[in-house]
């Protein structure tokens with residue numbers, strides 16, 4: 001990848017925020033290739049047939065393992081799925097989005113207390129603390145931090161990625177397909193491959209920075225902020241052939257349990273996986 005110019009970071013900010021974009025002047029910020037890579041993130045759902053080599057995955061796993069992990073507990077794992085039939089089963093049986101069948105690699109990120117439990121069990125010790133909500137949260141947080149490091153590393157190499165929360169539509173099926181033991185659950189997947197030239201998804205605008213960022217104390221959202229974002233996102237969505245903005249989507253997500261698409265049973269499902277989260 002060529003070194004970014006000053007224009008790259010500020011242009012990327014404009015793409016990310018539209019009219020609300022901050023503009024930077026500090027050369028250290030403008031010269032950061034890492035920052036430019038992160039600002040240019042977009043989810044990719046169409047891939048070429050070009051393979052992703054095993055050494056690349058080695059590097060991505062090392063990047064994932066280099067993320068911070070709560071108390072160095074390392075309560076996450078990743079299962080690499082390459083086999084065509086296995087990826088098709090993720091779609092047909094575990095609720096993964098259809099494009100997963102065409103992705104060269106899918107990484108399944110696992111919130112994993114099975115390893116700690118096995119180590120304790122091997123020493124004749126119990127693993128009761130794995131059953132508490134705090135432990136479930138730590139497993140999911142660890143898995144997410146690891147995955148995001150892998151995603152940023154992948155994008156820095158020109159690869160495209162897309163998270164797959166859809167695998168939580170049926171955690172039992174995802175666990176069976178990944179061969180997980182008790183006390184482990186697929187948190188989400190990440191589809192990975194070389195972006196297809198026909199992939200049209202661009203940099204999706206986000207809420208203006210000061211909607212999510214406040215100084216010292218929390219600032220509640222204002223209607224003006226949200227209306228501004230509604231127009232910015234609607235304009236982007238129109239370029240993607242989608243007429244909608246954001247307000248309808250976020251209201252539908254929060255209004256009632258229909259927004260959870262069946263995942264309101266998550267505690268029950270986690271209990272079945274040996275993570276009752278009490």
Ligand SMILES: Cc1cc2nc3c(=O)[nH]c(=O)nc-3n(C[C@H](O)[C@H](O)[C@H](O)COP(=O)(O)O)c2cc1C
Nearest residue numbers: 041042043045097162163164165166167188203204
């Ligand atoms: C935890 C998580 C789960 C996601 N699950 C899916 C999914 O199942 N299918 C999908 O197409 N995109 C999925 N996405 C991608 C989001 O839809 C996407 O990140 C969001 O719309 C913002 O777009 P961008 O990533 O292109 O900026 C997921 C993202 C995250 C962080």
